[in-house]
Amino acid sequence: MRSHLALAGLGLALLASAKNWSIIEINDGQWSDVLERDVCVIGGGASGVHAAVSLVDANKTVVVVERNNRLGGHTHTYTDPETGALVDIGVVVYQPKPVVTDFFGKFGVPLLNMSSVPWNVPGQPANKSQPAAMYNTIRRDTDFRDGSEVVREQQPDVVEALARFRQVVSQYDYVLHGYDLPDPVPEDLYTPFGAFVDKYNLTAAFSTIYQVGQGMGDMLHVPTIYVIKYFNAGDEQALYEGYLTHVHGNNSEIYYKAGEYIKPSNVLLESSVISVNRKNTTSGRAEILVSSRDTGLKLLQCSQVVLAIPPHLSNLRGWDLTPEEHAVFSEYITSNGYWTGLVKNVGMNQTVSHYNAAATSPYNIPVLPALYALAPVGTIEDAWWIKFSANNPTLTDAQVQSYVARQINTLQKSVGVPVTEPEWLIFQSHNPFHLQVAPEAIKDGFYKKLNALQGGLGGKMFYTGAAFHTHYSTLLWRFNKEVLLPKILGGSARR
Ligand SMILES: Cc1cc2nc3c(=O)[nH]c(=O)nc-3n(C[C@H](O)[C@H](O)[C@H](O)COP(=O)(O)OP(=O)(O)OC[C@H]3O[C@@H](n4cnc5c(N)ncnc54)[C@H](O)[C@@H]3O)c2cc1C
Ligand SMILES: *[C@@H]1O[C@H](CO)[C@@H](O)[C@H](O)[C@H]1NC(C)=O
Ligand SMILES: *[C@@H]1O[C@H](CO)[C@@H](O)[C@H](O)[C@H]1NC(C)=O
Ligand SMILES: *[C@@H]1O[C@H](CO)[C@@H](O)[C@H](O)[C@H]1NC(C)=O
Ligand SMILES: *[C@@H]1O[C@H](CO)[C@@H](O)[C@H](O)[C@H]1NC(C)=O
Ligand SMILES: *[C@@H]1O[C@H](CO)[C@@H](O)[C@H](O)[C@H]1NC(C)=O
Ligand SMILES: *[C@@H]1O[C@H](CO)[C@@H](O)[C@H](O)[C@H]1NC(C)=O
Ligand SMILES: *[C@@H]1O[C@H](CO)[C@@H](O)[C@H](O)[C@H]1NC(C)=O
Ligand SMILES: *[C@@H]1O[C@H](CO)[C@@H](O)[C@H](O)[C@H]1NC(C)=O
Numbered sequence: 001m002r003s004h005l006a007l008a009g010l011g012l013a014l015l016a017s018a019k020n021w022s023i024i025e026i027n028d029g030q031w032s033d034v035l036e037r038d039v040c041v042i043g044g045g046a047s048g049v050h051a052a053v054s055l056v057d058a059n060k061t062v063v064v065v066e067r068n069n070r071l072g073g074h075t076h077t078y079t080d081p082e083t084g085a086l087v088d089i090g091v092v093v094y095q096p097k098p099v100v101t102d103f104f105g106k107f108g109v110p111l112l113n114m115s116s117v118p119w120n121v122p123g124q125p126a127n128k129s130q131p132a133a134m135y136n137t138i139r140r141d142t143d144f145r146d147g148s149e150v151v152r153e154q155q156p157d158v159v160e161a162l163a164r165f166r167q168v169v170s171q172y173d174y175v176l177h178g179y180d181l182p183d184p185v186p187e188d189l190y191t192p193f194g195a196f197v198d199k200y201n202l203t204a205a206f207s208t209i210y211q212v213g214q215g216m217g218d219m220l221h222v223p224t225i226y227v228i229k230y231f232n233a234g235d236e237q238a239l240y241e242g243y244l245t246h247v248h249g250n251n252s253e254i255y256y257k258a259g260e261y262i263k264p265s266n267v268l269l270e271s272s273v274i275s276v277n278r279k280n281t282t283s284g285r286a287e288i289l290v291s292s293r294d295t296g297l298k299l300l301q302c303s304q305v306v307l308a309i310p311p312h313l314s315n316l317r318g319w320d321l322t323p324e325e326h327a328v329f330s331e332y333i334t335s336n337g338y339w340t341g342l343v344k345n346v347g348m349n350q351t352v353s354h355y356n357a358a359a360t361s362p363y364n365i366p367v368l369p370a371l372y373a374l375a376p377v378g379t380i381e382d383a384w385w386i387k388f389s390a391n392n393p394t395l396t397d398a399q400v401q402s403y404v405a406r407q408i409n410t411l412q413k414s415v416g417v418p419v420t421e422p423e424w425l426i427f428q429s430h431n432p433f434h435l436q437v438a439p440e441a442i443k444d445g446f447y448k449k450l451n452a453l454q455g456g457l458g459g460k461m462f463y464t465g466a467a468f469h470t471h472y473s474t475l476l477w478r479f480n481k482e483v484l485l486p487k488i489l490g491g492s493a494r495r
Helices: 002-018 021-026 046-057 098-106 158-177 193-199 203-212 224-230 233-241 253-262 323-329 397-415 439-443 446-452 473-494
Strands: 033-042 062-065 077-079 086-088 111-113 138-143 244-246 271-277 286-292 296-307 334-344 352-356 370-376 383-390 423-429 433-436 461-463
Touching: 033 046, 033 286, 046 062, 046 098, 046 253, 046 296, 046 473, 062 271, 062 286, 062 296, 098 111, 098 473, 158 203, 158 224, 158 233, 158 473, 193 203, 193 224, 203 233, 296 473, 323 446, 334 397, 370 397, 383 397, 397 423, 439 446, 461 473
Parallel strands: 033 062, 033 296, 138 352, 296 461
Antiparallel strands: 077 086, 111 244, 271 286, 286 296, 334 383, 334 423, 334 433, 352 370, 370 383
16 A cells, blocks of 8 residues: 555656646546645644644635644654553643643643642652653663763752843743844854853753753754754743643644544645645646545645745755745755654663763763663653654664664663663654754844745745744744734735
């Protein structure tokens, strides 16, 4: 079934490149049918699904194109087949903002304020009524390269430093609403984050920011704007006042419910874009040719398009990019590598988490590529979180898996338990994670050019997702509400 579709897709791609669009339009009848919608949403992750739901609420007809067999993107929940226990290997927490409680509330999906209930004391067993993410353990700092213990420098003033961090970044509050930056762009924003920390004496806050801001690769050298969007004032607050999470640790549920609301006939799963023509169609609408699991080839005709996938050129094959789009998207020169999953058959003490650290690196940050930590989930016997980070996405999944196994073996030897072959319960690549441009590009107004794409092609094209804001569901949903939706709806009202 899969290979059959892949072949069909390949055939069409060849057809589309060999022939031209007017021919394909004439030959409409060759594939199953044409879907006419107000808005085509490409990408069914956090931003695309939320945008689609909001558009349905505004009485727009939509279709969502998603390459995976499920909605949710980086939100991915593992269910233990024996016990039904749930573990989120992707998105876990939300900031307590109205846009979050509204979205969950709309679908009756229950949220838990993580500060409102007592967590287990570290060293005590997990409370299995609570989400796996709330399992508290005893922390050990270990160098995963050789299993040696690392004594981290103690930072007595973390709370004070985090409060000062919040104060310092408050002058850049606008970064929490998108990329509408002043001209000229303040130097702090494209300074490497390590230098920013030094400048404002935020040393004591760094380890907390590093730990919460996973997936950022070598955070000390990442331009500050990326870090202070990802770990922001709302996090400083939520660390004390409580993050929200799904009450049973089933964060994917919101995407199931949203998919039902959008209606299965408007959600094309295991689907990919083959060719796009937005500029010169007889219908006057954008035409997107899609190969789809359930229905084969479909021609989508939409008045407007929302691009909600990582806009890397390699992910936009078949698109009729404008010179402006091409120029902007080709500036994404870097992204991080980030893989997550769960392993079993480790056999180590499940009240202890080993955090990867290095004795001689600044802030004792681990040497990447590496596991951030080897931590038991607590709610499933001998199951362990895997969160693996690299400064670029070039390792293959197989390389990451064998690297993880070697690091686990090193830890097993260091604590004196038998060396085993860890068994993968689930594994997901999140790459390319966090598309970035060079600091010079930020300085030279890259984000002004990026924003200028919104409403392009005569009010047809719109964009959302992490590259247009940040990797944070809470902030992306607010961006959709504050920035994207008014543009789309305002744009169509003028038409
Ligand atoms: C491990 C991990 C943990 C995280 N934890 C949190 C957290 O606790 N709280 C939080 O707020 N944020 C968290 N984030 C960040 C958050 O998930 C992302 O910011 C958010 O998912 C980005 O939304 P998006 O819509 O841009 O991308 P995605 O959610 O990745 O959505 C993009 C979708 O497009 C699809 N797609 C990609 N390319 C194509 C294509 N060519 N054709 C069709 N479909 C395509 C993908 O399959 C995906 O479903 C976490 C991220 C990771 C990786
Ligand atoms: C595209 O199709 C039109 C109409 O059939 C034809 O005139 C034109 O030559 C074709 N262009 C290419 C590049 O094949
Ligand atoms: C959508 O349509 C319904 C039913 O026609 C109407 O009651 C509602 O006001 C409309 N909503 C918007 C946002 O236009
Ligand atoms: C969460 O609970 C904490 C502790 O009870 C409380 O201080 C905080 O206000 C709560 N947050 C929300 C959003 O209700
Ligand atoms: C376990 O968690 C549930 C849900 O948060 C809570 O009601 C209960 O009191 C907890 N049990 C213990 C022993 O803390
Ligand atoms: C830097 O901050 C620490 C607390 O985090 C404080 O002890 C120290 O005095 C500060 N140094 C300067 C130069 O302000
Ligand atoms: C998690 O949510 C999904 C979607 O609502 C549901 O099908 C599934 O049964 C839930 N899992 C558990 C264990 O409750
Ligand atoms: C659209 O394409 C046709 C066929 O290639 C061409 O003749 C026509 O000039 C194009 N129109 C526009 C507005 O580009
Ligand atoms: C696990 O580690 C804890 C903390 O060091 C210790 O108290 C406990 O005895 C250990 N359990 C086993 C089974 O070794």
